[in-house]
Amino acid sequence: MADDSGKHLEVALVAAERVVWEGQAKIVIARTTDGDVGILPGHAPLLGLLQGGTVQVRTVDDEYFVAAAPDGFLSVANDRVSILAENAEMGHDIDLEEAKRALEQAQAAGTDSADEQEQVRIAEARVRAAEKVS
Amino acid sequence: MPASLRELRERRASVTTIKKLTRAMELIAASRIVKAQQRAQAAGPYARELTRAVSAVATFSNVDHPLTTEKPNPKRAAVLLITSDRGQAGAYSSSVIREGERLHQLLREDGKEIVPFLTGRKGIAYYTFRQREVAQSWSGESDAPTFARAREVADALIEAFLTPTEEGGVDEIHIVFTRFVSMLTQRPDVIRLLPLEVVEGEEAPAADDVLPLYEFEPSAEDVLDGLLPKYVASRIHFCMLQAAASELASRQRAMKSATDNAQDLIERLTREANQARQAQITQEISEIVGGAGALADANAGSE
Numbered sequence: 296m297a298d299d300s301g302k303h304l305e306v307a308l309v310a311a312e313r314v315v316w317e318g319q320a321k322i323v324i325a326r327t328t329d330g331d332v333g334i335l336p337g338h339a340p341l342l343g344l345l346q347g348g349t350v351q352v353r354t355v356d357d358e359y360f361v362a363a364a365p366d367g368f369l370s371v372a373n374d375r376v377s378i379l380a381e382n383a384e385m386g387h388d389i390d391l392e393e394a395k396r397a398l399e400q401a402q403a404a405g406t407d408s409a410d411e412q413e414q415v416r417i418a419e420a421r422v423r424a425a426e427k428v429s
Numbered sequence: 430m431p432a433s434l435r436e437l438r439e440r441r442a443s444v445t446t447i448k449k450l451t452r453a454m455e456l457i458a459a460s461r462i463v464k465a466q467q468r469a470q471a472a473g474p475y476a477r478e479l480t481r482a483v484s485a486v487a488t489f490s491n492v493d494h495p496l497t498t499e500k501p502n503p504k505r506a507a508v509l510l511i512t513s514d515r516g517q518a519g520a521y522s523s524s525v526i527r528e529g530e531r532l533h534q535l536l537r538e539d540g541k542e543i544v545p546f547l548t549g550r551k552g553i554a555y556y557t558f559r560q561r562e563v564a565q566s567w568s569g570e571s572d573a574p575t576f577a578r579a580r581e582v583a584d585a586l587i588e589a590f591l592t593p594t595e596e597g598g599v600d601e602i603h604i605v606f607t608r609f610v611s612m613l614t615q616r617p618d619v620i621r622l623l624p625l626e627v628v629e630g631e632e633a634p635a636a637d638d639v640l641p642l643y644e645f646e647p648s649a650e651d652v653l654d655g656l657l658p659k660y661v662a663s664r665i666h667f668c669m670l671q672a673a674a675s676e677l678a679s680r681q682r683a684m685k686s687a688t689d690n691a692q693d694l695i696e697r698l699t700r701e702a703n704q705a706r707q708a709q710i711t712q713e714i715s716e717i718v719g720g721a722g723a724l725a726d727a728n729a730g731s732e
Contacts, residue, residue, distance in 0.1 A: 309478060311576035311666065313471045327646045342482055343646035344655045368655060370482050372643070377478045381576060381659070 302336035303355050306376045308362055310383040315362065316352075323376050324351040325369050334371055341371040348420025349386075349427065350378050361386035363424035365417040382417055386424035394421040434709060437702040441695055448691035454517060455684035458677045461572060462612070465674040468573070469609075472670060476663045483660045485643050486653050494650075495591060496657045497625045503600035506541045507564065507589055508532060509582065509622070509665075511606040511672040512549030514571040519683030521607065521615070521676055522551040528617035529605040536603075544599050546586065548669070564589065572673050579666035586665075587658055590623050606668040607675035613682075615675035622664060625657065 306323060308316040323334045327343035334341075348365035367380025398418035405411050432440075487497070510529045512522045529552075533543050547553050547566040556563050565585050570578060592598025602623040608616050645652045 307474065307478075309474045311472065311475050311663070312468065314474050328651070329646050332646070340643040341646060342485060342643045342652050344652055366655075368482070368652070368659075370478065370485075370643075377482075379475060379478050379482075379659075381580070381662075 302374060304334065304336055304374050304376050306352060306378070308350070308352075308364065308378045308383050308385075309380075311381045315383045315385060316360075319355045320376070321353045321355055321357075323353075323378075325349075325364075325378070327369065332369075334376055336374050338371050338374075340373075341369070343369045345369055345378070345380070347423070348380075348416065349424045351427070361424045361427040363389065363420045365420035366413070384421065384424070386427060389421050389425040391422070391425040394418065394425050398422050432701070432705070434702060434705045437698055437705055441698040441702060444691050444694045444698065448688055448695065451684045451687040451691060455681055455688055458681035458684060462674060462677045462681065465573070465670065465677055469667075469670040469674060472576070472663075472666060476667055479656070479660050479663050483653075483656050486645070486649055486656065494653050494657060496587070496623060496661070499624050500594075500600045503541060504594055505544055505599045506536050507544040507546055507586065507599040507602045508536070509546040509548070509586065509602065509604045510552045511604065511668060512547070512552035512555075512571070513672075513676045514550045514568055516551065517683060518676055518680035521679035521683075522549070522555075525605060525607050525617045525672075526552060526555055528619065532603060532605055532619050541600075544589070546582070548582065571669075572676055574666065574669035574673055576662070576666050579669055580662045583658065583662035583665050586622065587661060604665070604668050606672045609671045609674040609678065612678050615678055620664075620668070622661065625660070 303319045303321060304323060306316070306318060306320045307314060321335075325332055325334070325343075325345055326347040326349070328346045329343070332341075332343065345364055345367045348363055348367070350362050350364050350367075350369075351359070352362070353359050362378070362383060362385050364378055364380035364383045367378055367383060370377045370379070398415070398421075401411070401414040401418040404414065508529060510526065512525055516522070536543055544564045545556065545561065546564050547556060548568070549571045550568045553563070553566050553568060556566075567578065567582060586602050589597075589599050590602055594600055601621060603619055604622050605617065605619050608618040610616055
């Protein structure tokens with residue numbers, strides 16, 4: 296919508312025990328189970344499950360960051376975007392080497408139970424977020 | 430004479446040590462309460478957004494999710510009892526356990542079988558001592574519960590709820606915990622966790638806060654499938670945080686009165702010790718005087 300061009304999104308990236316990031320952004324790109332979705336100001340209300348675990352945000356100051364949000368979900372309404380994930384983390388807070396080691400460990404532990412699969416997914420999301428940011 | 434001077438002094442010394450101890454515990458509890466309250470506050474946004482999202486899905490789709498469906502004719506009820514790991518917190522644990530017993534009574538009158546789940550060593554000790562069967566229990570970190578622990582508990586409870594009753598599952602789940610009303614008041618409370626009643630009284634949306642028409646990705650059912658377990662975990666986390674703050678507040682109060690009592694006792698013992706010392710001195714003087722008098726009499730007689 297043309298009259299939305301001056302607007303911005305209020306974004307909140309929330310983990311279970313703290314707010315990871317809160318601020319204004321121009322665009323949020325997230326991958327839901329149906330594919331990548333880019334959210335601009337004026338987007339229709341949306342509730343989606345995240346898959347792949349990374350979210351990309353371009354802030355109003357043209358800063359760009361990636362966050363890991365494994366098994367999270369996204370809610371958009373009235374230009375407010377909330378990304379909820381129990382273990383949300385900022386990409387630049389993650390040490391890539393450490394994340395890769397954690398992934399290897401998780402994969403070595405096996406993928407038999409749902410719990411182990413979840414560990415692998417969390418580790419993958421962290422690696423991906425750390426890679427994108429660097 | 431009631432007690433010897435030495436005994437009184439020893440008792441006073443030991444009470445002084447106890448006072449130092451309770452005083453330290455009081456201060457520790459006081460500083461941890463602040464942290465517990467901060468944690469409860471930090472968990473607020475997540476719970477709020479989640480509640481909002483869940484009520485949005487529930488309002489706009491005719492959901493028929495297993496977690497929200499009331500089972501006809503419930504036979505087995507699970508009760509999650511949240512207690513503390515450590516004592517020295519006054520009546521904290523016993524009052525929440527009593528509330529749990531009351532709920533058990535109520536459920537039994539309705540003809541339901543009870544499946545207990547416990548967190549906190551105090552509750553576990555209570556059940557083990559009475560040799561009651563416990564479905565599952567967790568201990569540790571009762572005064573600083575993490576979300577991971579809440580998830581663990583939630584997963585176990587959801588699994589029990591989704592198992593058919595005949596195979597050892599349950600039909601409803603209640604939580605007994607202590608609600609942190611203020612620093613002075615903490616009230617044991619019961620909530621029904623499952624089947625879910627989605628819109629919570631505590632954070633009900635305001636009347637003018639109309640929920641927008643959401644699009645769902647991939648579908649309302651799938652979103653709900655993903656959201657509800659998180660919602661359950663978040664509510665358990667909320668209860669645990671409340672319980673933790675209550676535990677610390679009770680401990681602070683209990684330790685404060687213990688310190689005050691120790692102070693009173695020290696003052697009393699000091700007085701008694703002084704009295705005993707004075708009595709001893711008086712006796713010594715009268716003995717000396719008496720001895721001197723007797724000596725003088727003896728001397729006077731021999732001359």
